[in-house]
Amino acid sequence: MKTTVDIERLVHCWEPLENLFHIRTRDEYENAVKILNMLLDRVMDDQSHPLFGFVETLGTVIEAWEEEHESVPPVSGKEMLRFLMDQHNLRQSDLPEVGSQGVVSEILAGNRSLNLRQIQALARRFGVLKHIFL
Template sequence: MHTLVEQATQHWSYLAPLLTMPTDDIEYDARVEALDELLDLIGEDESHLLASLASRLGDVIEAYDEERRPMPDVSGVDVLRYLMQEHQISQSELPEIGAQSVVSAILAGRRKLNWRQVCELSERFGIATDTFKESSPTRRVAG
């Protein structure tokens, strides 16, 4: 084990900045850039030598986001509205939900999304199904 500690000591000055919590947005941006570089290097290889470093760096970035950039609480319908606006989608362009009248009723709060609709929307937009879950009054979404 002594050799491992010795090697870590020699390289710690290079790794420490990646593994400590950023103190400001400049340090945060530097860590995001480093993570992007690591992910480009690693690709889809989960057994890559640097995969655990990328995972830890992701944890550091996420912790900063949670502390400094909390996401607002929004309802599933608010998420749907946001996605429609972001992707410039009209009510008639959501076959995952159904006819325009069904979309309108959901957006107006007269109907709720069913499980099939939630699954298809989740697949289309690449987000978790619980984003649309209506059993809890609000959920968090990045914007």
């Protein structure tokens, strides 16, 4: 299969996205995170969505910037969930947006990962950015 690329159209599409993929400042980083959160709201975990690869790529770029510029040690999604539960004095059964008490238990034990629907619900509940659970 032969693929042709319209370079002028590619340049036109690339210019507004360039700062997302070459994050140099805190403002650019915060903008990229904001856009990633909007994309996650739309794409969720639908791997067939046309923007799914874009979400993965942008997430990787943001993660690389954070590793280079943030001094906070990396925390897993389950560790962040456990921390927020402790801070808000919640039990596993207090999180119906994640699933049953058994589902929450499996996540906290590391036997199950948070999916994008759960991440979005937790971000809304705790008023935090979605990427802290990734």
